[in-house]
Amino acid sequence: ITGVPNGATTTLRWIVYNSTCSDSTQITVTNNGFNVFPGVDQDLCQDSTQMNGEDPGVGNTGYWELLAGSGTIQNSTDPQTWVTNLGNGSNQFTWTIVRGSCSNFGTVSINNNSAGEALIVSPINTETCDGTVTLVANDPTPDFTSYYWTQISGGGSFGANTNLTLNVTNLDPGNNMFTWTVENGVCEDGDTITITNNQVVSIPGSDTTICTDN
Numbered sequence: 001i002t003g004v005p006n007g008a009t010t011t012l013r014w015i016v017y018n019s020t021c022s023d024s025t026q027i028t029v030t031n032n033g034f035n036v037f038p039g040v041d042q043d044l045c046q047d048s049t050q051m052n053g054e055d056p057g058v059g060n061t062g063y064w065e066l067l068a069g070s071g072t073i074q075n076s077t078d079p080q081t082w083v084t085n086l087g088n089g090s091n092q093f094t095w096t097i098v099r100g101s102c103s104n105f106g107t108v109s110i111n112n113n114s115a116g117e118a119l120i121v122s123p124i125n126t127e128t129c130d131g132t133v134t135l136v137a138n139d140p141t142p143d144f145t146s147y148y149w150t151q152i153s154g155g156g157s158f159g160a161n162t163n164l165t166l167n168v169t170n171l172d173p174g175n176n177m178f179t180w181t182v183e184n185g186v187c188e189d190g191d192t193i194t195i196t197n198n199q200v201v202s203i204p205g206s207d208t209t210i211c212t213d214n
Contacts, residue, residue: 004031038095038106045114045187047086053079053095054106060099067092067107086112088143115184116140118147118191128171131199135166137180137191146183152192153177171197 004010013026039052056062056079064076064083069091075081079095091112096105122136140147149161154176156168166178176197181190 001029004029006031006033006035032100032102034097034099034102034104036095036097036104036106038093038108041109041111043111043113044086047112047114048082048084049086049110050082051080051093051095051108053108054097055079056097057099060097062095062097065094065096067094069110071110083110086110088112088114113185113187114143115145115182115187115189116143118180118182118189120178120180120191120193123195126194127196127198129198129200131171131197132167132169133171133195135168135178135180135193135195137164137166139164140182144182144184148181150179150181151176152179154195154197168195171195171199173197173199 001010001012009028009030011026011028013024015022015024037054042049051064053062053064062077062079064073064081066073069089070085070087071083071091071093072085073081073083073093083091083093089112091110092107093110094105094107096103117138117140119138120135121138123133135149137147137149147162149158149166151158154174155170155172156176157170158166158168168176168178174197176195177192178195179190179192181188
């Protein structure tokens with residue numbers, strides 16, 4: 001017998017004929033199979049999330065398992081458990097429900113699209129006396145699609161802003177703020193540094209011609 005839907009019952013009758021006589025018996029078949037909803041797939045910009053599996057119901061059990069990728073399941077029998085330490089990219093989990101002698105599972109994909117950590121590693125001394133500075137950022141490989149420098153306050157001159165190292169000249173007096181941004185699709189991370197330009201410009205006045213010695 002095939003094609004009995006989950007949760008459905010069908011009745012079959014067996015009939016034997018002998019000339020004008022007949023006899024019959026019947027059986028009832030119930031399909032106790034069921035579908036499992038593990039929650040919708042998720043696209044994230046961080047390495048943790050809360051799951052949303054189907055409630056197994058009273059008297060039944062359910063449990064999460066990691067199928068592919070990586071991640072730490074906080075409570076494997078909680079349909080709404082938290083998962084942490086998700087690896088970058090696709091991570092797949094199964095939610096299995098056991099009802100009596102029958103069991104089934106559903107699979108959900110948790111995609112961690114977070115960018116690599118953005119970190120400005122240099123300079124250590126954030127003050128300058130000559131209006132110049134060299135900024136150095138970490139290499140976020142491989143978890144990025146683009147990275148770049150931006151100046152968000154103050155002033156200064158610099159070339160291409162998509163290198164790990166940025167040489168800046170002509171800083172404005174006082175505070176000058178720069179941000180290093182790493183992007184991966186719609187996800188991004190950033191780090192900010194403030195460079196204080198303490199450059200002093202001495203103005204002695206204009207040249208003067210006199211006819212005395214004082």
